[in-house]
Amino acid sequence: MIVYDKTELQNVSLVEEARSLKSAGFIDKERYKLIIKELTTPKSQNNIFIRAGFFLLGVFLYSSICGFLSLIGLGALAENYTILIYLFAIIGCVGTEVLTRQNYFGYGLDDAFLLGSQLTLAIAIGISTNGNGLAIASIITITSLLSYLRYVHLSMALLFCLALTATLIYILFEFGSIGKTILPFIMLLFSMAAYFYSKITLKQLIKPFYYKGILLANSFSLVLFYLSGNYLVVRELSVALLGAEIAPKSDIPFALFFYAFTFIVPVGYLVYSLLKKDRIMLWIGFVALGFSIYTIRYYYAILPIETALTIGGLVLFAFTYFSIKKLKEKETGITFQPDRLTKTNAFLNAELVITSQVGLQPETTVESPMEFGGGDFSGGGAGGTF
DSSP, X not given: OOSSOHHHHHHHXXXXXXXXXXXXXSSOHHHHHHHHHHSOOOBOOOOHHHHHHHHHHHHHHHHHHHHHHHHHHXXXXXXXXXXXXXXXXXXXXXXXXXXHHTTBOSSSXXXXXXXXXHHHHHHHHHHHTTSOHHHHHHHHHHHHHHHHHHHOOXXXXXXXXXXXXXXXXXXXXXXXXXXXXXXXXXXXXXXXXHHHHHHHHHHHOOSGGGHHHHHHHHHHHHHHHHHHHOHHHHXXXXXXXXXXXXXXXXXXXXXXXXXXXXXXXXXXXXXXXXXXXXXXXXXXXXXXXXXXXXXXXXXXOOSOHHHHHHHHHHHHHHHHHHHHHXXXXXXXXXXXXXXXXXXXXHHHHHHXXXXXXXXXXXXXXXXXXXXXXXXXXTTOOSSSOO
């Protein structure tokens, strides 16, 4: 199913591990170069700016091909222009296949053709079905999954998660008001099932080809679980989908549950991530907690915004200060010690700044190229020589 050589794909993971070890100082630069030389990998681009440039070049190339075909075939297919859009999707698939067979993997050009094929296919299906959301979402779910299994692009894994979620939502919409009413609870169950399924799959995964995609799906399920029970999201969707009018002194059904959910889940993410040392869940928990505070303030603005920000900043500063004081001497578990596998120079930069400010510079000896004394040049002594 995978179009790339599996050994070369596995070498990509080994090269990434070697890069992490070099950044952490476990191997030197010469050993890293030797590893890179020995391992054959597909043509990829690690520099995000260069990859973005090639992506824009690929978009220009793809759009130029589609524009040229439009000039040729639009006159003959004036009434059946949808066929032309399907042809654009086929061109994107063919271009992706050609580039990947030339061993391009995450280079930018292949990203443009792959995403372009999915976009044009969605537009073509929308025109053919008069904007049927269920048809668009279900077909894109299938094509994005097949594309990820074949080309191993993370963008297709993300598109699959979004399309699958949209498919489930549109299926519930088919049941009318009942489906819209139970939508938050169905999404909670769906995200829980997706999280545990991806977690089990990650533990049982033997080859690393699909590891990042499954990890992305796992993180996506955490975000979806929180948003499915967030009070602001549920309340605004109730107004938008059901046309519910909420009086000033009334609230949505199960309001207490959604209030509690909005704050308990982020705190649960933070506690669990610290216990299990899950960095991704930790960041999701912090963002979710911030959005929870925004959710309550959106409806109940107790303090002026400048006062609330000042108090929040003071609380965060105090929490951070005492956390650092408590954890800076620990070397195991939850600690403030620098992570050698994290690509950051924050601690090194802080050390350099402190050194420059305090003045702890290494002692150096400057030797003059001129010899003094004894009457030599620039000596001026009494040695008798000029």
